[in-house]
Amino acid sequence: MTISKKGDWELDFYSRPILEADGKKRWELLITTSQELSGSKPFRWSKNCPAAEVNSIWLAEALKEALEDANSEGWAVPQKLRCWRSSMKTMVKRAAETLDLEVIASRRTYSLLEWLAEREKEVYPKEEGYLSGPLAPPAKQMLAEPIPLPEAIRGDAWSFASIPIGMLKEAEEWPMEFNGLLPIKPTENEQIPIPGLRLFSKQRALALAGWLGGLEPVKLVIEGTKLILEAGQEDRWLVTDLTSKLAQSAHKELLFSRENAHGLQFISVQATPNEERFTGFWMLRDISE
Numbered sequence: 001m002t003i004s005k006k007g008d009w010e011l012d013f014y015s016r017p018i019l020e021a022d023g024k025k026r027w028e029l030l031i032t033t034s035q036e037l038s039g040s041k042p043f044r045w046s047k048n049c050p051a052a053e054v055n056s057i058w059l060a061e062a063l064k065e066a067l068e069d070a071n072s073e074g075w076a077v078p079q080k081l082r083c084w085r086s087s088m089k090t091m092v093k094r095a096a097e098t099l100d101l102e103v104i105a106s107r108r109t110y111s112l113l114e115w116l117a118e119r120e121k122e123v124y125p126k127e128e129g130y131l132s133g134p135l136a137p138p139a140k141q142m143l144a145e146p147i148p149l150p151e152a153i154r155g156d157a158w159s160f161a162s163i164p165i166g167m168l169k170e171a172e173e174w175p176m177e178f179n180g181l182l183p184i185k186p187t188e189n190e191q192i193p194i195p196g197l198r199l200f201s202k203q204r205a206l207a208l209a210g211w212l213g214g215l216e217p218v219k220l221v222i223e224g225t226k227l228i229l230e231a232g233q234e235d236r237w238l239v240t241d242l243t244s245k246l247a248q249s250a251h252k253e254l255l256f257s258r259e260n261a262h263g264l265q266f267i268s269v270q271a272t273p274n275e276e277r278f279t280g281f282w283m284l285r286d287i288s289e
Contacts, residue, residue: 006076011082013030013059017124017130019131025051029059034110047065055091078101081104083105083106155204165190177278179278194261195256202271208269212280217230219285220265225241265284267281267282
């Protein structure tokens with residue numbers, strides 16, 4: 001088999017709202033490649049796990065099987081495996097280590113979240129044993145207090161800005177060094193403003209972009225008058241405090257994008273505001289988890 005396709009993996013290993021014949025919840029492993037700019041069909045793989053066998057040994061064997069199936073379809077071994085759910089991080093890492101796979105604890109798993117939402121709406125309700133009644137609400141997530149960005153990578157200045165979605169669709173052609181681009185869904189209005197954060201650093205733009213790339217940026221949020229960058233699996237970074245007026249405006253822009261542009265956002269790094277190239281550029285998405 002010729003290896004012609006590459007892609008990072010996104011993984012979720014957890015129970016589903018389905019009772020098996022033994023009265024225990026179904027456990028399921030979902031694996032998908034990250035979204036491709038080309039819009040090509042991703043590699044997707046799923047396998048049910050008996051509740052009594054939920055451990056790193058079963059998971060390692062399943063990952064090995066998934067790698068073999070991916071190879072048979074022309075996919076290379078993934079360079080990174082993003083683990084979305086923090087409660088399963090340790091088990092996933094133990095299983096992946098046996099196969100020399102690098103695991104990254106990250107919620108930058110937009111392809112996985114879309115697939116999971118699709119299955120919760122269209123697949124699980126059709127399964128025998130589906131728990132259709134009201135379920136106990138999930139435990140409220142305790143958000144960590146945001147940590148101020150390290151002094152060394154704050155840069156010289158910043159601005160909250162927006163880019164028309166039609167222009168953002170051309171980002172693949174822009175000159176940039178570090179990037180995390182995403183495919184953009186078709187829209188009728190090419191002028192929908194996509195909000196984002198521009199960071200500038202004349203002397204440390206490359207270091208700042210490299211740090212952001214390793215941070216696994218997920219989304220920007222406004223809390224009160226604080227502009228916060230959520231990243232990784234549970235990280236929250238305080239970018240800056242805003243004036244009340246700017247905080248309200250930024251909140252409205254982020255909410256508008258969530259309702260009209262699938263939650264699309266961006267972060268860019270440049271040496272100066274007038275520079276035509278990006279040292280770093282990442283697309284983010286604020287979508288339901």
